[in-house]
Amino acid sequence: MEDEVDRLVAAWRRERPDLDVEPLEVLSRVSRLARHLDRARRTAFAEHGLEPWEFDVLTALRRAGSPYQLSPGQLLTQTLVTSGTMTNRIDRLTGKGLVKRLPDPDDRRGVLVRLTDDGRDRADQALAGLLTHERELLAQLSSGQQGELAALLRLLVAPFDNIPG
Amino acid sequence: MEDEVDRLVAAWRRERPDLDVEPLEVLSRVSRLARHLDRARRTAFAEHGLEPWEFDVLTALRRAGSPYQLSPGQLLTQTLVTSGTMTNRIDRLTGKGLVKRLPDPDDRRGVLVRLTDDGRDRADQALAGLLTHERELLAQLSSGQQGELAALLRLLVAPFDNIPG
DNA sequence: GGGAGATATCTTGATATCGAGATACCTGCG
DNA sequence: CGCAGGTATCTCGATATCAAGATATCTCCC
Structure with missing residues (x-):
């Protein structure tokens, strides 16, 4: 086609x-x-009352595992946005009660962003929904083709993710 | 890697x-x-004094061939933005003298957006620059791998491009 | 220990985007 | 013909993003 x-x-x-x-x-x-x-x-x-940018931040924290906290800097590398954007995102998620800021005990410049219980639930629900959706899109491809595609894309992305850029 | x-x-x-x-x-x-x-x-x-969104619009017109004009609606389907965004883009490109609006002779609701000579030159220069850049990124892949990758991606994109969505 | 340079986060101002709705015009059917 | 519904574009308000710079703290070498 x-x-x-x-x-x-x-x-x-x-x-x-x-x-x-x-x-x-x-x-x-x-x-x-x-x-x-x-x-x-x-x-x-x-359907879950989330924006894509909210999902990106919440799931990054969810993936980190208990106690579900990361620094803003770590969130930057995962979400590929600028620091100003991340500050703003954390502010808004804090306002919605989905995350909270804690001082980093080891670095007084730093903070830790931690998922609230509500935030964790939302992340889990939205992830399940997303995967269902994405599976449908990928139904066009056999399992083998998906593997090939993933491997080829990795070759292109890896330089960006590994070199500082 | x-x-x-x-x-x-x-x-x-x-x-x-x-x-x-x-x-x-x-x-x-x-x-x-x-x-x-x-x-x-x-x-x-x-390097060419263009933003990505300017490039997208100018090259869509350039590709259309002489006389380098398309309706805003045609530009929408090529650039995947909303109509409000496109109106705004055309306004700004007009301000920079890279395109101009003409009334559509066959439909008084419509307009045609036409590339100026300056706009055409800019589009041509920026395209050459982009291709050089992109060739470097793709140097990771053999020619055969690029073909495979393109074919697999086509399978995923085609449903979006062909069904109304 | 002290200072230079690096680092982490936040602030600010400009701007591009979106969604929803308004307006003007076209098309086809009774 | 005239009206109902569809279509093309634009308007408007809200908002998310970015780039650049400010501030506070850390690190490391002398």
Whole structure:
């Protein structure tokens, strides 16, 4: 089946036959798919009264394991947002009673963000809902294809995640 | 090489061994990679004095071929933003002299957005720069792997692009 | 111990985005 | 013809994000 990127690439080949637009076959699809996923996630989380950004923060804390706390800095590397954004997110989640700030006992510059019981429940519920949704999207692919796809994507992401950038 | 998603999946398997988190191997990588790509694009376009959103609109028009014009509605489906956002984008690009609005001769509700000569030059320059950048990122993959990856991604994106959604 | 440079978080101001609704126009059916 | 419903674009208010800079604290070497 054809997708929008097929049309986009064909258009470039017609308009700019001098250029090699092969990279777009992969990277434009990644960007567009991510955008579609964002929209789908927004709808899926609405059932649980959460925004995607709230989910990202709460689940990062949930994954950390008991006592469900991380520093804002650790949250940054997991969510790929700037520090100003994270400060704002923590403020709002605190206002909703889903997390709370604690002073870091080992570093007086630092704080620890800890999930409340309510926050933990919300994270668990939303995760289950998300996985159900995502499984449907991936039904297009066999289990083997999913594995291949994951491995190829890892090759592309790893440099970003490991080098400082 | 390990990436952040490997760590994320391992953490879920420890904290929630009851859940099948396999879908995250693919979809979390897509989201994270897209985010990294956005950042890289922002830097790449800065050399040409363009923002990523400006690039998206200008190149959609450029691809359309002479006379380089599309309706706002056509631009929506290519850029995956809302109509309010597109109106705003067109306003700003008009202010910078990169596009102009023309009345649609066949439909008095509609307008056509047309690239100016300056807008066309900018789009061409930025595209060349982007492709150079993206080729480097893809150097991790053989040509065959790029083809596989593109084909697998197409399977996931196509439903979104073809069904109304 | 003291100071330079690194680090963690927060503040601020500008801006892009979204969702919902308003407006103007088109289309097709009775 | 005229109206009901659909479509294209724009308006408006709320909000999340970013970049750059401020502040407080830590680290390490002399």
